[in-house]
Amino acid sequence: MTRIHDLAVVGAGPAGVAGALTAALAGLDVVLVDGAGRPGGQYFRRPAEGFHAARPGALHHGLDRFTRQWEALRERAEVLLSTRVWAVERADGAITVRCLEGDREERPRTVTARGLLVATGAHDRPLPFPGWDLPGVLTAGGAQALLKGDLVVAGRRVVVAGTGPFLLPVAAGLADAGAQVLGVHEANRRFGLARHPLLAAGRAAEALGYAARLARHRVPYSGREAVIAAHGETALTHVTVASLDAAWRPLSTRTVECDTLACGYGFVPQLDLPLQLDCATRRDPDGGPVVAVDAGMRTSVPGVYAAGEATGVGGAALAEVEGRIAGRAAAADLGRPTPPDPALSRRRDRLAAFARALQGAYPLRPGWQDWLRDDTLVCRCEEVPLSAVREAQAMGAVDARSVKLLARPGMGWCQGRMCGYAVACLVGEDPAPPRRPIAQPVRLGDLAARARPAPDGRKTSSEG
């Protein structure tokens, strides 16, 4: 008999850990699953134990608080790290979570629970440009993850580009860690410190801190600029930086020699699991799909909750609050006495409003499409150039799905996680909710292992 938990939580970032702990404290039997080997998610990613970092919090605000939550959770719940979820199913009111355990062994493992909290966070949202697949070009989050998790500085001479407030901690972290940061190129307007949206979000200290650190390292921070091409034979040697008009069309360019580019245009929530369960989505202000939730972080599917970036990109503080709300709702729905906490809801509303304001302050403008040449890869995995996308459109592929069917962008290893946003823009639509029945690659042998043979061995015609 498999054990049936009350609540399975996927994601050990701020949302998942806060949600799991809240639910456990309310008396639920909780299991938390994360593919990473260490807790923290993206924001609270911390150096490997082998570093014995005395001050890991130097790289993020609020790590101590998170660590306390994590320690408290470990005493009250089952936690499965290095365990990736590749599918979730719902039948007869129970949720089956299919996992692969071990970062290379990938042993199949199944977790069953009455409820599910999806706290799978987000990944970087790249935009394509010539040369973006050269080694040395990283996503902004990737550079950050290398630093926070492995204490590896992404490069010696680094350019940071993209849009959004996230560029600042990335640049500041790299500079503090010893990289020469040659510039931060914000494609939108550069907000003077007095008007920076982070101030409105009540994160003045944070914003001032980044500004001071960048100033100390003499890192230029410019608005209406972007890296529109990366160059090099087998690795990055220089980039083309352009000044942009309001629509992000290049006005003038210059060349900057560098060995590393950290580039990101916001984040894409990871929705594979909730979409497998058919949870309803809504559009975030930036047009991208996010899980629709009620005031208790309940999705449209009974027993399924979502918190953190999966319900809209809003950062670690909002993620934690949402996790706590979800944990309380799950406990209440399973009959544990849980008095309402209006303060928590008000905090969520406030942080969510700030998140929307931030998204509004850093929109993506269509001029980036002018950065592409015919031979610029749009899809890295299947090496699909812009010209192939245009050819598919000319043949009647009028939406992103049919462009994918004809020209293959999004068909490869990453399943459109990297190119999906750009392809949708190129065909002029908002990105559709991604349908990925297999959220993590799974070996055929592992998939086969659980199958029972056909009941009567009968098979029928074969043609597919």
Add this chain to the structure above:
Amino acid sequence: MSGPYRLVRARPEPEFEISVDGAPVAVVPGQSVGAAMHGAGIRSWRTTRFGGRPRGLYCGIGVCFDCLVTVNGVPSLRACLTEARPGDLVTTGEAPAPSGAGGER
């Protein structure tokens, strides 16, 4: 002590070695194969199947699959997610073709 170590006041355990195509690469316990290689200045370890383009780390968190690598003969592991273990043999380039006739594997 290098920048990031100073920043967090790390007192790293002794490094161990893995081998990348026969060359030793030092790893602090807990680091990923991809981070160790990137830190050692190895920026790419695979080529794409159509254009032969070099690829290494890109997203750093397991979503782009650019960093695929073969470790101890196991192909197509994401280097950024795979924690290095002492003595790991990393081979770069295309994943090996399946060997031998059916029936075994």
Add this chain to the structure above:
Amino acid sequence: MPDVVVVGAGVVGAACAYYAARAGLDVLVVDRGAVAGGTTGAGEGNVLVSDKGPGPELDLALLSNRLWRDLAADGPDGGPDGGFEFEAKGGLVVAETDEVLEALTGLAGEQGVECVAVAAGELGDYEPHLAKGLAGGVFYPHDAQVQPMLAAARLIRRGAERFGHGALMLRTGVTVTGFLRDGDRVTGVTTSCGDILAGAVVNAAGTWGGEIAALAGVRVPILPRRGFILVTEPLAGPLIRHKVYTAGYVTAVASDSEGLETSAVVESTPSGPVLIGASRERVGFDRTISVPVLERLARQAVELFPALAAYRVIRAYCGFRPYCPDHLPVIGEDPRVPGLYHACGHEGAGIGLAPATGHLIARLLAGLDPDLDLAPFSPDRFPQEAS
């Protein structure tokens, strides 16, 4: 005003349009979505003659097989793949037991299709990675493969480029909502984008063909039969040389069961991944993924090719085969509605059967005799009352 409006830009509609344009007709293809966005975008691309028992469907398949080869050879750049990854790779049908092998070779004898019996010991010459212990098989050199989405899109484009500007046009995002009539006769369609007058209308709406027929007031019973496909990571080289599947199917007639049926069909593709099919279930238009079905497909594939166990599945998709109660497609003019031609209901073989369907429809439209007896495919062969 076009001579013909084709409803549906799947592979069947594309073939109808191509051959009609070639026959000198002005053709307009309309689709509510994109080109190849229906079941054509959710199939596998097998062009098989091996899997059909003697009868009208096999005759259609043989004609279609010839036409696919012609279309491929006639590609724009003269390349062998026609611009749609045509591969005349041949199909290997394998039998797990002696009993099945006997049935398989028996069928092969009746089909009258070129084939080669393959003894157990020779299977490895065809497929080095095939599991040991199989009883034997039959190799069908005519079995082939296409990339169905590209095939549909390129056929439409080729027709447009080749047969004169205006002879073949595609309009996407146009939903057919009804028919224009002159008495019984169909004179066009009403659509979400206005009325379109035409000399004839071809219903190539696949799984939704029954809905189009209903708009004309006639019953053509076409229902969805769900199928899942697994897609592996791209392989550096082809692990599997031919189209390979198990022969279990010859022991069962076309099944009418509602329940799940699976049989292993495994093939490498030019783009690298291995495709693993296929399941059949009648569950309406339900897209919810079924992990047990995926597991069963994986198991059958690994039993056939143990080396596959080490490769990863990165994707799975499902589609809805358009099936009729007697498992034959509907091809021909509807005697109840002059001017309405049906070309739908090809179930799990619409890709393979598309060119023959298009060719036959084009002959009818051009007033020529079809060169194959269409009686078994007639649109009014079903009882009129709802079942």
